[in-house]
Amino acid sequence: MQILRQRRGMTRTVLAGLIGMSESWVKRVENGQLKTPGLDMVLRVAEALRVRELAELTGSGSVRVGLFAGPGHRLLPAVASAVNQFPFEADRAAPSAAHLRSRLAHAWSARHSAPHHRDVIGGLLPDLIRDARIAVRQADSAAERRTAQSLLSEVYSLSQFFIAYQPDAALLWRVAERSMVAAQESEDPHAIGVAAWLTGQAYRDAGPRHYDAADEINQATLRFLGPLLAEAADDVLAIAGALQFEVGYTAARRGDTGTAWRYWDIAREMAERLPAEYFHPVTSFSRGIMGAHAVTVAVELHSGTESVRQAERAEAGVIPSRPRRARHRIEQARGYQLDRQGDVALATLAQAYEAAPETVRYNGYAKRIVLEETESKVPSRRHRASELAQKIGLLAA
Secondary structure (H helix, E strand, O other), X not given: OHHHHHHOOOOHHHHHHHHOOOHHHHHHHHOOOOOOOOHHHHHHHHHHOOOOOOHHHHOXXXXXXXXXXXXXXXXXXXXXXXXXXXXXXXXXXXXXXXXXXXXXXXXXXXXXXXXXXXXXXXXXXXXXHHHHHHHHHOOOOHHHHHHHHXXXXXXXXXXXXXXXXXXXXXXXXXXXXXXXXXXXXXOOHHHHHHHHHHHHHHHHHOOHHHHHHHHHHHHHHHHHHHHHHHHOOHHHHHHHHHHHHHHHHHHHHHOOHXXXXXXXHHHHHHHHOOOOOOOOOOOOOOOOHHHHHHHHHHHHOOOHHHHHHHHHHOOHHHOOOHHHHHHHHHHHHHHHHHOOOHHHHHHHHHHHHHHOHHHHHHOHHHHHHHHHHOOOOOHHHHHHHHHHHHHOOOOOO
């Protein structure tokens, strides 16, 4: 634990805060003064240190639990191949911008409506990636090229949703960087905002050492968008609001309560400028999503009481996207578990599974809760957790 902590440049104080224990407890574990923690705490430490195999912590090569990187999807090789190929010579004419835009709209709709959304978008992405890149190469004018670059950036953004939580971090970063380059080439404020939003998330999820990088890209993009917001279209207002929340999210990860809630308030004010029924197709930003965002802030601040209060106020039914609704249920479950309401947490995860099974299967937080509750001292809870663990592939049936 000490070696992994030091490799990440993390102090004992920071690690203690992330796992909800005291600095002295961390020191005693690292010095061998305490026995090896139970599975629930080992999983919590693994999450904080971004360990992908528990063997790195336990020292046992037989313990291999892919908790934070989900299983490799059967379509991942095809998507990776499309990303890694480069169309030096196009074997067909590029589709029109209108045609590409229509296919993208269909793909986003499928992502939000299909319970197994990776199956759908994984099948659509290879051709979308190839055609969008051909469109850039065959553009006849500067204006056409900028439009094609904007569409290519959006295709890469969609790709990030497919690749996320799968065992290919290098591919995720490759796609994130290409999305940002294409967005900048497009000079489209919305494309730039979306690419920055996803890249900032990639930095934040890479661990505490990268929180500053996440803040830098989010804040820089907000400064770029700021002068445009007075007369901006809804999609630009939405991406600005989503970026404001991301700053608050990262602050919550740091344990900075004041900054976290201040940026949540700023994002909420931005959401109020949007039409009541508006829902951003990439970030899910909307008026209705702010309740879910409040749950996330409270959970990341490790406040069980506040997490439950926000969880009970937030309405999942106002979120039209299946995977985003499932993600919200997972955040609610985290809050209930923080408040030691294990039965409610499992019931909430069951609702998440009903909305989007894939989202639960690929989410490290959901899997951690389920695994912890399989060791509950309450037989009924242990049984319920084991059944859910079988459904999401953590335990053999």
